[in-house]
Amino acid sequence: MNISYCRTSVHRKNKISLGTQQRKVLEMTNRLEEPVPLFYLDQAFSGANVCRPAFQSLQEAIKTSTEPRKLYVYRYDRLFRDVRLAIEFLSLCHSHGVQIVSIMEPLPESVRGSPHLESLFVTILFSMAEFSRSALIENQRIALNRKVAQKEYLSARVPYGYRWETNQPIIVEDEAKIIKKLFQWYTSGEYGFGRLTSKLTDMGIVKRDKPFSVNSVRGILTNPFYTGMIKGGLQGSYHGKHVPLVTAAQFVHAQAIRKSRHITKGKEHPFPLRRKIRCPSCQHTLTCGTRNEHNRYYYCPICKRFNLSATKLEQEVLALVTAYLMKEDVFAILVNEMIAQVADLNDNKLAELQRIVADKTRLMDRFERGELALEAFTAQLKALTAKEQGIQRLSWSNEKELQLGKLLELRDLKVTSLIFDKINQIDLTNNKKLKGVKIDGLPTSIKPDTNSGD
Template sequence: MEQVYSYDRTSVWDTQKVSNDAQWEIIRSRSLEDTECIPQRFSDRGKSGGNDDRPALKKLFIEIRSSYIKRKLYVWRYDRIFRETQKALEFVELCHKHNVEIISISEPLPEGSSSLALKTMFVQLLFINASMQRETIIENIRNGLAYKRSNGDYISSAIPFGYQLIEGKIIQNEQEAKAVKRLFELYASDDYGYKRLADKLTEEGYLFNDHPFKVHNIWNILDKSIYYGIVKGGTFGEYKGNFEPIISESEFKKAQAIRESRNVTKVNRREYPLRKKIICPYCGRRLSPTQRWNYSKTKRLHYYHCTKRECPGIYVSATKTENMLLKILKRFVNEDVIYQGIITEIDSQMKQLIKKEKQKDQKNAQSRREIVKQFEDGIITLDEMKDLLSSFDESQSKQPIPIENCRTQLDQLLELRKQSIQQLLLDHVEVVTVQKDKKIDGVFLQGLSENICIKK
């Protein structure tokens, strides 16, 4: 039985476009008619044709590359596979190489188009035509928007608070327009901040979309020039609308002057002693400090967070994490069990290393004796013996001295006990590891390889 595949894709959920299921039904019927087989289906929903990272498309590529036997691939249109001409041509070449015939139901190849050259030319023509159609549509839309702008028509689909859309024209919503006008009047008195102004409007019975005014609603309304008749036209630039403004230009500019006078740059003066010391439990990157504003509690919240975009990300409370670390450091300094446990561990490592050093010295002495014996037996000359001994001694001198490293760690550990908790935190904490539940599971001080968070 002939092996048959199908691929369908939609970039967005839209009832006016040919859905994945509609494409599949068309392909399925055609495949049954041609081959009496139901194709192996590969389907990507809500995926752009310009995006190569599509799960079903990746699986289709693997399937195509897996064999060179004759097969068929049904698609509704070529642009379901790729939007870009070059990528579509590369896909056609791959299918031709692996003996896979592409059948586009809406764009059938002319009779006798079996060669790769003819397929390539046909696909190029299809994509050139599609590109011209897209450019024409975009140009027509832009021309239409430019015409609306020249007439002063509102060209956005988002209707601001205070207005409503009726038969393609925006007119004032009487109740909402009163709220906007009152908002600017109260703010112009210079007696109200955003929070107090929101409370005042609610107290007077004004609502924002059937809800009490919030601080961000006040900010958004004060920021919009549309209320005095000027539309921000995006790439077309600002223009005067043909609708009735709610306030005057002078009222708007007075509000902006008050906002400017109250605009104080907020500087984060908090110290972050664990900056670049906490390791992200997901990707291993060191966390950076950040702050957020909690409107419900009207205060800043401080965090350490992962800045890597591909990472699932983690936010740990700066205050909670620092307090947790202080407790660990206090226990480390004050509890002899932990402290002595680390010293015992380092001491044990030193004893093992001394034993290994003795064994190594015995082995080196044996190697030197073997070199000398080769000279005595006449196997090597005197100069060769000197060179071999010199090379051997040089190689041994380059070896690290782990015992000295352990002694240094022990000296540093004894010195650390004299430091204050705060000084340990600021100067000596090198790495802090946290679990995905944000609990600290590792604390490593400078010069020490032992995790002081582990209870001995």
Template sequence: MLISSEKIYKAADYLRLSKEDGDFSFSSKKAESDSISSQRKIIERFVAQQPDIELVAEYTDDGYTGTNFERPQFQKMMEAVKAGKINCIIVKDLSRFGREYIDAGRYIEKIFPQLGVRFIAVNDNYDSLKFSTSDSLIVPIKNFLNDSYCRDISIKVRSNFESRRRNGEFVSNYTPYGYLRAPDDKTQLVIDEVAGEVVRDIFRWKVEGMSPVTIAEKLNARGVLSPSEHKRSLGINYKTAFQTNARSKWSPKSVIRILTNEVYTGVLIQGKRTTPNYKVKHTIIKDEQDWSRIEHAHEPIIQVREFELVQKLMQEDSRRASGSDTVYPLSGRVYCGTCGTLAKRYSVTNNGAKYAYYTCPNAKKDGSCEKRRISEKELESTVLAILQSEIKLILNMEKALNQIEELAWEHRETARLDKAIEVKSAEMQKCRTMKVSIYEDLQDGLISQEEFLQMKDGYSQQISEIEQDIGKLKKERAMIQDGVANRSGWLSQFREYQNLPSLSRASVVNLVDKIELYPDKKIRVVLRYQDQLANMVEFLREQDATKSVPEAEVS
């Protein structure tokens, strides 16, 4: 085909590089990838030798995949084409245009000809203006090879990332708030002392009774940088979908994300999300059992027992006391001893004085529960006296433990939990084996389809319950190991409050599991760590050490 010397094509060079191609940088200090600069030079040299082409625009998608055409600069270029501003598109080679051979072929063979657009791939020696019969075979083959290459790269990248996650390497783009990349190993996390202290404050305030709303307000009032602003202050080019203002502030949601993130206990959880394949970029959430979870992957900011306590508090009533930033000391802890319903706090005014009391809501609602009422002041006084007495007895038992052998009880408990986990794991494996065997029985005609489905659901339920039991045992073991590592087990909670002068929200949530109300103002205080306390008493009896310790029923 002869080229008309009168027509000058208004061309745009299109440059692209994906993250997987290796040169893309997240750094704000680097304007563009080296490959992008190289692509530009190749196209400029080519245009300099073409008298019928004038380069009028450039579109660059740096860091975007070639497996689809949902790229911002590509879409902008197509708008310019439809507006008649461009009638020629030049790329370095077909792989820079796209690696999805079906859509790439559709653009080259259908869309561009319909729009009157000349398409040139410099290194592939393809020019739609000089189209030949051989090109009709070569171009689709090259597009197919590019697509296959993309698929292979995707598989390798996924495999590499999965392997690194299993090895405990941090592979995400951005570190969690409170952590930085280690200077000598970018795949490991170290504590950011400035942000780490803020994380400790957030957990402490929650234990003291503050809600996420109050905590966010307090951080903003103190001028503490939000997680995204803190990252930017460190020179990190950070973007988030959660930000709605030019300068982000602390919000209740950002506080909740921190309070519920296990990373602060030293656990590294990765691989929660994935995409169906290299062509579909829609993100899906993987099943929890498929997540990568590495214990003790880095130094914790928060101890396991404090994290577990906060998770429980997040599920409880967190309404503030009137005129206070925190909830009432006993909020979410008082229950009816008969029906188990959470007791309700009522406030009345008598002769100008406010009076608060707790009662079972069912007694007033439908009379299904016997009436019981106790004033808040009297209840707090009684709970304080019980705590002071129980703390004294528990610390006496701790002294007896110290006389036997340092941390002997903790080591015994760890061994007991390891054995329990082993037994549960064997039980789960047995269920899985049985689940497989019933399928074989179905194939052999020994059971019907209905029996198979019923038995399959039964085994699945058992496996799920066992997995939950193992999870609880592992958390309990982690709490004990956390205590051993810090030379301070769960007993430190009671040691911390050995001279408890008054009842505070922090002392209640750290020591009390629940308070049960009974008629005639009788109450029962159930302490936290009931199993540990019972096991400690049993251990002391086994060691014949209880003679020096007063007998006491832990309740």
């Protein structure tokens, strides 16, 4: 039975919907007088990885048979926008007798019948899809950076107390008074989020036709937008052009009160490898879960199917790291190598500074001979000075010396402390085997097969 895969990355009307993709596939199968294929549908999933429920089911279906079949797609980029993963999938399809047919990108007559040329043509299309995705991400990043540099707003959505007008937030006076009152009451220390919510309700004050809730009050009192700051996401926070409603001191005071009242609940089942394990399929950090008092496990929230026993993995990591650090010859080699790196970096830093001094001398000579105008001389001298100061600030050797100190410290730590504080990352294989452990202070990862760095 033929199959078909359809995917959309977002819920948007201007995108090719799943329904449109299915309709195009059915039009082709009807034209070829072929039976209706079995559809696999993924909505709002990226094509940059394999973490898609329907796609994983598709892969399993392909692996179950070597019977010649067709896999219909609207475009090749519906399968992947990553060339490496696409090539692996092409190999899987080829080994199981599956021919991929793109509705909108039919194979040219010149390559049909030649498996190598067909594979090359499809690979080129996948490369174009990956490039298109990368270009889109880069353009978005550039646009966001430009907005941040010009103190523009990343979105027209503004919080309570403002309205969006003529491309900027404008204060709504009635709402602004409530914002100021909330900060005033909260920083007095007499109110919590719950009491503030009840007070607003008793006073008949609503938030845009809806009663205030504890979460909405909390959101207001923790939003730096009211101090004039804008959350820039990956670009970082920055000052906007809108008029603030509270001072920075008021906001800091409110956060200090909030943190002083925050109670951290104790964890019944500690997970010493929390946030240190990567999923081998999608590289997402594994999270923790418990079924009962004695059954702890780590699992991938994206792939869903990848999970493993916490106790077993922790014991394996313990044994691996302990055995590695107890090897005197391995440890001595690491220490000596780190000492040599510190010396080399100091030499490189000194040599670079000497080159800059020589460049400054030559620059002065050229200016005195009249070969450079004052503006050019000033600009070049400023650039060399900035470079010199940057090198002086670089902590190459300091970083290595700190790493060496951490390395020497490892031998004096208890194993439990080592797991909690020193392990940076744990890598696994697809069949849930321990692949390597990266430790703070060690330049290489520890591998279970040879107990040596990679």
